[in-house]
Amino acid sequence: MIIKKIFIIFIFISQLLLSNSYSVEPDEILQNPKQELRARNISKNIRCMVCQNQSIDESDAPLAKDLRILIRNQIKDGKNDQEIYKFLTNRYGDFILLKPTFKLNTLALWLLPLLFVVVGIFIIFLHNKKSKKI
Amino acid sequence: MKKQIFIVPFLFFILILLAFFYLLMTERNPSELPSNLLNKNVPKFEANSLIKNEKFISSEEFGNEIVLVNFFATWCKPCLEEHSYIKRFSSEKKIRIIGINYKDNKKATINWLNKLGNPYSDIPIDKDGRIAIEWGVYGIPETFLINSKGVIKYKHIGPVTEKIYKKINILVEKIE
Numbered sequence: 001m002i003i004k005k006i007f008i009i010f011i012f013i014s015q016l017l018l019s020n021s022y023s024v025e026p027d028e029i030l031q032n033p034k035q036e037l038r039a040r041n042i043s044k045n046i047r048c049m050v051c052q053n054q055s056i057d058e059s060d061a062p063l064a065k066d067l068r069i070l071i072r073n074q075i076k077d078g079k080n081d082q083e084i085y086k087f088l089t090n091r092y093g094d095f096i097l098l099k100p101t102f103k104l105n106t107l108a109l110w111l112l113p114l115l116f117v118v119v120g121i122f123i124i125f126l127h128n129k130k131s132k133k134i
Numbered sequence: 135m136k137k138q139i140f141i142v143p144f145l146f147f148i149l150i151l152l153a154f155f156y157l158l159m160t161e162r163n164p165s166e167l168p169s170n171l172l173n174k175n176v177p178k179f180e181a182n183s184l185i186k187n188e189k190f191i192s193s194e195e196f197g198n199e200i201v202l203v204n205f206f207a208t209w210c211k212p213c214l215e216e217h218s219y220i221k222r223f224s225s226e227k228k229i230r231i232i233g234i235n236y237k238d239n240k241k242a243t244i245n246w247l248n249k250l251g252n253p254y255s256d257i258p259i260d261k262d263g264r265i266a267i268e269w270g271v272y273g274i275p276e277t278f279l280i281n282s283k284g285v286i287k288y289k290h291i292g293p294v295t296e297k298i299y300k301k302i303n304i305l306v307e308k309i310e
Contacts, residue, residue, distance in 0.1 A: 066267060070264070
């Protein structure tokens with residue numbers, strides 16, 4: 001029984017660890033660790049356009065690999081993060097960003113949840129006030 | 135007054151429901167991938183040509199007439215399927231077609247074109263997929279319709295079928 005429990009815990013932990021799998025290949029990695037870290041951070045926010053909800057950092061797709069190499073080349077060329085994001089969104093649109101930017105046409109996306117929370121709190125507050133009176 | 139306040143979230147909910155309903159009813163294709171290059175100038179690039187001894191320089195090739203740009207490779211099966219339609223654009227409609235050869239083998243491509251026929255007026259070579267990224271390509275085959283001012287007017291992802299062939303012809307007539 002105990003062995004079974006240990007086995008289940010082992011499977012659970014190994015799944016947790018394995019869920020963070022990355023697809024960066026050794027020949028892609030930049031020698032400068034700071035630059036490589038920047039490349040990884042950008043890649044984690046870039047959608048693999050041909051996969052199901054994966055970043056290019058996690059994907060084995062050839063297009064994801066091409067984009068990872070392109071990002072690293074641009075970093076080596078001295079481009080800053082904003083310039084790299086702009087390069088990619090100019091070609092693939094905002095859809096390529098896993099975290100949408102805060103702008104006019106994404107306003108509802110960002111602010112509606114907040115509005116729902118505020119309205120919810122307001123209703124709870126009113127309801128409580130009403131039930132206390134009773 | 136207080137009771138009326140409780141109606142507010144309900145109305146809000148109805149409003150959101152209507153918005154979703156409207157989006158569902160309007161004619162949209164959820165599987166259509168967005169393209170950011172529509173109505174923009176063709177990307178600038180230079181590449182070696184597969185069939186000519188001179189370099190392909192994009193700024194010299196677009197902006198004079200309607201051009202179709204077709205990303206293709208010999209290893210791509212859907213490219214083989216659409217090849218007859220690409221040939222029809224060239225032979226029946228006399229449209230100039232530029233075929234961008236994506237991550238392919240030079241010899242294999244020449245053999246492939248000799249066997250199936252070459253509808254392309256020029257074939258720039260995209261050895262590492264860098265040109266495809268400039269064009270915002272997801273995966274080949276992809277076909278772009280460029281007007282005589284060098285502006286991208288239409289993009290089709292996937293093989294050209296009878297339906298798409300007709301659609302592109304209608305678009306060509308429209309922008310002519």
